[in-house]
Amino acid sequence: MKAINRSLLLLLASPVTGFALEPMSNDDLDTVTGQGGVYLSGDLTINENGGPLNSDGPAAWQSNCTAASTDSKCGARIAVNTGSSSTGWFVLDNIRGRFSFEGLTLKTRTINSGFVGDGAQFNSEVLEVGLPNTLDYENVSLTVANSNSPRPTDVGFQQTDIFTLNINGQANLQGNLLVYPTGTP
Structure with a gap:
């Protein structure tokens, strides 16, 4: 048995030959086919150690933005104008977590x-986004709302919170999202 282990160790330690990378000529590249694409993995944490700048006095980072904090200035904010008027905004507010x-x-x-x-x-190309098998959430929270302004610091700001979502765990995803290009009519 010791002889087999020594032989295996010598085989693993021996140099590998025949696998060197060499430049390819243009003629050789013309014969190569393949598929393009990108495979991504990610870990995104939003406002783990503080939130945006406060507007009360001199600018300073919010310091108490733990998962237990209820300070709405701690989370990220995405505001999307829902029409031609500048007064209708769909908002994802106070986005926090991992x-x-x-x-x-x-x-x-x-x-x-x-x-x-x-x-x-x-008969055209689209961008295909292949969804990951699982999406992990850790202390994620966000509020869905509508607002008359994109920024809470604007004069006359009013916001109606519709619901708040808190998530811990995993979501299993399947399928693809196709993004179609748009052109001028």
Whole structure:
């Protein structure tokens, strides 16, 4: 048995030959086919050690932005104008916590068939976002709201909170998201 272990150790320690990388000529590259794309893994933590600048007195970072804090200035804010008026805003507010994922993919895909015949008429490329198998949440919270202004510091700011979501755990995701280009009509 010791002889087998020594032989295996010598085999693993011996130099590997025949696997050197060499430059390829343009003619050789013309014969290569493959697929393009990106495979992403990520870990995003929002406002773990403090929030945005306060507006009460001299600018300073909020210091008490733990998961237990109820200070709405601690979380990130995304405001989207919902129409042609500048007074209607859909808001994701007080976004905090940790999001992590593995296996998000990005690639282009040609749609030239399917979709009840619309694919052949479309006959163009789209961005395909392959959803990761799992999305992990740790102390994630956010508030869905509507507002008359994108920033809470604007004069006359009013916001109606619709609901607040708190998440811990995993979500299992399947499928792809197709992002279609838009052109001028």
